[in-house]
Amino acid sequence: MIRIGILDLQGDVSEHLEMTTRTLEKMGIEAEAVKIKSPSEVADCQGIIISGGESTIIGKLLQEEGIDQVIRDRKIPVMGTCAGMVLLASATDYQQPLLNLIPMKVKRNGFGRQKLSFQQEIEIFDQKYPGIFIRAPYAYEVPPEVEVLSQIQDKVVAVRYQNNLALSFHPELSDDTRMHEYFIKEVAKCVE
Numbered sequence: 001m002i003r004i005g006i007l008d009l010q011g012d013v014s015e016h017l018e019m020t021t022r023t024l025e026k027m028g029i030e031a032e033a034v035k036i037k038s039p040s041e042v043a044d045c046q047g048i049i050i051s052g053g054e055s056t057i058i059g060k061l062l063q064e065e066g067i068d069q070v071i072r073d074r075k076i077p078v079m080g081t082c083a084g085m086v087l088l089a090s091a092t093d094y095q096q097p098l099l100n101l102i103p104m105k106v107k108r109n110g111f112g113r114q115k116l117s118f119q120q121e122i123e124i125f126d127q128k129y130p131g132i133f134i135r136a137p138y139a140y141e142v143p144p145e146v147e148v149l150s151q152i153q154d155k156v157v158a159v160r161y162q163n164n165l166a167l168s169f170h171p172e173l174s175d176d177t178r179m180h181e182y183f184i185k186e187v188a189k190c191v192e
Helices: 013-027 039-043 055-065 067-074 083-088 178-191
Strands: 002-007 031-036 047-050 078-081 089-092 102-107 118-124 127-133 138-141 147-152 155-161 164-167
Touching: 002 013, 002 039, 002 178, 013 031, 013 178, 031 039, 039 067, 047 083, 047 178, 055 067, 055 083, 078 083, 078 178, 083 089, 083 102, 083 164, 102 155, 102 164, 118 147, 118 155, 127 147, 127 178, 164 178
Parallel strands: 002 031, 002 047, 047 078, 078 164, 089 102
Antiparallel strands: 102 138, 118 127, 138 155, 147 155, 155 164
16 A cells, blocks of 8 residues: 655645545545654655645754655655755755755745745646745756756746655645645556
8 A cells, every 4th residue: 555644743734634635535546645753654655745834944853853864765755845845955045954855956935925925827737737835935956857847937836856746836725636646646656
């Protein structure tokens, strides 16, 4: 059985858990979504979702708990949203712990503070998608080996690299399951 772990260290974990559970049911896949917070729980997962929240705090907890090493050693596919995108990066505009799973540079709060949060339809996978941006980051240096999936002008808001997916927006806050479906399909490919 596929297990998708929602990292439960800080952030909007319950929304991702609900969205992932609903998506698994919709897809008819024998799998489960669970909250995780220890290295052993992480090691039992075939995919990890790192939600929004405060990336510095999440990064420090990942290191302190040894979760970062488990993710890297086991090459577990990760979907990072908002703060999760920051944590997947190799560099950011602020000194903090990172997973360094995607070779890109990310600007934290790239679209501004909380009061500048917005919703905007974006183009991703050749389709329109409801992007919800809350203190959202963006990638500003992305090498050719990283696939850019979506941009707002020159700001990269979604990328794919190997089995990892980084989104600057919050798919768990919409009713649209396509981002979670995409990630679950990628995880299923790794399990086969």
